[in-house]
Amino acid sequence: MTHIFAVGGGKGGTGKSFISANLGVMLAKQGKKVVVVDLDLGAPNLHTMMGIDNLKTGLNNFLNNSVKDLSLTAVPTKIPNLYIISSIRCSLEVGNLFYAQKQKIIRAISQLPTDYVVLDLGAGTNYNTLDFFLASHQGLSVFTPEPTSIQNSVQFIKAVYLRKLKHILKQHAFATAVKEVGDESDDGVVRSPLDIVDSVMRSDPARAKLLQKELRKLRFKLILNQYRKHMDETLGNKIEKVCNRHFYSQFQFLGNIAYNERVCESIIARKIFVAKYPYTRTSTDLKNLANKMTGRNVQAPIIKETNAKV
């Protein structure tokens, strides 16, 4: 079965597509078959980041049923083992996906005949984005060191958490609990997902245990992009700590990705960054990231090898 990574995070411009594209390359370089899927529906540009134009097929063929099998819409890239499913040819209204179509995409993605799938998600916290994120095995939340980005990232995490919480409550017929909280809070708006958990805890300790167990299965990975020198290098670890302290899910900080001026240059040139500048700090960081996500970092020689290239 394929392993799905989702790259999300509340704010736009934090480098979700950049990381998706380059992560895809790094995973493919591990000798695995990888598909990157542009699920930033309505604002797709992953293909541009990867220097692919003139796309003949994509997600649109799958959505309008002209192709039954999603894997047939994948287009090979210049990197061996790496494929892309773009949504550039989808209708301009694809951003407002129907529920059935969303389910169809999620089902098809989990059946793709590859080792890894990388989902490039859009900014914001609409249901499409949240559900794609939740459909993954590992959800990556990308943020930059600015407070605006951290704020939106936290907002995104809370939104995902709340969505998951609602799923669990629905599945286990907790619906009344949500309603109770809704009645308690101002104007029936749930202020924070933490309130719901608290409320269930108070009213029903037995079910609260189940809730905690289910929430614990949700795993977030955090990535700090555009890390510049002389900044607090432990910022990511601190966010990880606070998240683990205040949510029931599991959070892991995967590391900083160094800022590099050439990133902009490579995007303008429509070339993949790690292919164009493999011997930069940024590329090494991305490589380490890929290794960490696939559990390869446990092998000592690989760490040595990456250190040698710094």
Add this chain to the structure above:
Amino acid sequence: MRKFEELNHYEIFEISINASAFEIRQAYKEALSIYGDDSPISYSFFPQEESKEILNRIEEAFSTLIDQEKRELYNKMLVREKKIDPSSLTKKREKVPTPLFSSKTPGGAAISKTIMKRIKDKNLKKAEEVILSKDMISGDDLKQLRKTVGIKIEDLFEVTRISVSILKAIENDDFGTLPPAVYLKNFLKTYAELFEVDPKKIVDGYIKNLNHIKGTS
């Protein structure tokens, strides 16, 4: 995960019950860099009232743990409420090398800000008048000034970055370990400026006193 209100002082800082003062300080610094006023993390996570509440809890925990007497009372209370195992109090701390400088715990800025605020909030008029009325100023007078505010010598180090050993030498008139006069004058100036007393008078008075001790001994 437990809610922040339910954590005891040690759990807030994630330190052991017999943690050293140094470890407490480091943990406090780290906590401030996460939950402090200027931290983008606290700002993004919590509404204003909640982050203020958390910060108050942290301040309370630190002021209790760093004060030996208060800490003992607090430990006794924890034992009484059966929140900790009394045997863990007597357990010997494992000796680990103490890092001289820890680059991993920024937050010094936040710490010195709270100390400065404490000095600002204190009315020092009386203590200042006492010290300025003297012709010769001893280290003990300076110490009194510090004691009036109620801060520790390590706190002074956080703000001034003058090393603790030099600060101690200044307060004890220990002229054997005092730095050369040029440096000493500057340190005294920093000390005086921190407490907002006339630096010139302090420097002159201190040097005069020092020469006096040297002459008599």
